[in-house]
Amino acid sequence: MAGEKGKLRGRAKRASYFIQSGTGEYIYQGPLYDAKSGRGLTPKGAMVRRWCFVLAIAGLEVLAGCLPAQGPADRFYVLLPYAAALITAGVLLWGVAQLPGNGVRVREYVYDAWVAPLPMRTAAAAILAGLAAAGEALELLIHGAGDGLMASLGFILCQCGVLGISLVWRGMERDAVWSK
Numbered sequence: 001m002a003g004e005k006g007k008l009r010g011r012a013k014r015a016s017y018f019i020q021s022g023t024g025e026y027i028y029q030g031p032l033y034d035a036k037s038g039r040g041l042t043p044k045g046a047m048v049r050r051w052c053f054v055l056a057i058a059g060l061e062v063l064a065g066c067l068p069a070q071g072p073a074d075r076f077y078v079l080l081p082y083a084a085a086l087i088t089a090g091v092l093l094w095g096v097a098q099l100p101g102n103g104v105r106v107r108e109y110v111y112d113a114w115v116a117p118l119p120m121r122t123a124a125a126a127i128l129a130g131l132a133a134a135g136e137a138l139e140l141l142i143h144g145a146g147d148g149l150m151a152s153l154g155f156i157l158c159q160c161g162v163l164g165i166s167l168v169w170r171g172m173e174r175d176a177v178w179s180k
Helices: 010-016 043-066 070-074 076-098 108-115 118-143 146-175
Strands: 018-020 026-028 032-036 105-107 177-179
Touching (some): 032 043, 032 108, 043 118, 043 146, 105 108, 118 146
Antiparallel strands (some): 018 026, 032 177
């Protein structure tokens, strides 16, 4: 208990990594994580791929929300997973925006907050998109398509696209090598 009191956590730990120079500016002196090539990609190539994946996921989720499918409008078992998938897409987009453009060197607190959880967040996006697609398929089976068959199929296809992209991205992030 007494030994834990001296350990810094959260903002205090992050602030301890910055040292004020003689000119008054703050310089980061903490640990940095370096991206190594994984799956034959350069760090910059991996960053370009991350942006392609996250923009495709966000675009497909927004497109699915614009379709007049019956399930998201009427049924909680479609709306709740879809809303969570849309939020997850926003979190992924924000996370990729926090990473440096070249994808090579990342500060420790950025790594802990955004890089390390990427495989888990992409898995969450895949699961939620799969649940939304399954809910819409269940809606079609129970209540029929009516006039909105094409919209419902488009919604399911968008969610299946998000599921596939998320699983590919998760594999890429799990194979990525970062060293301190």
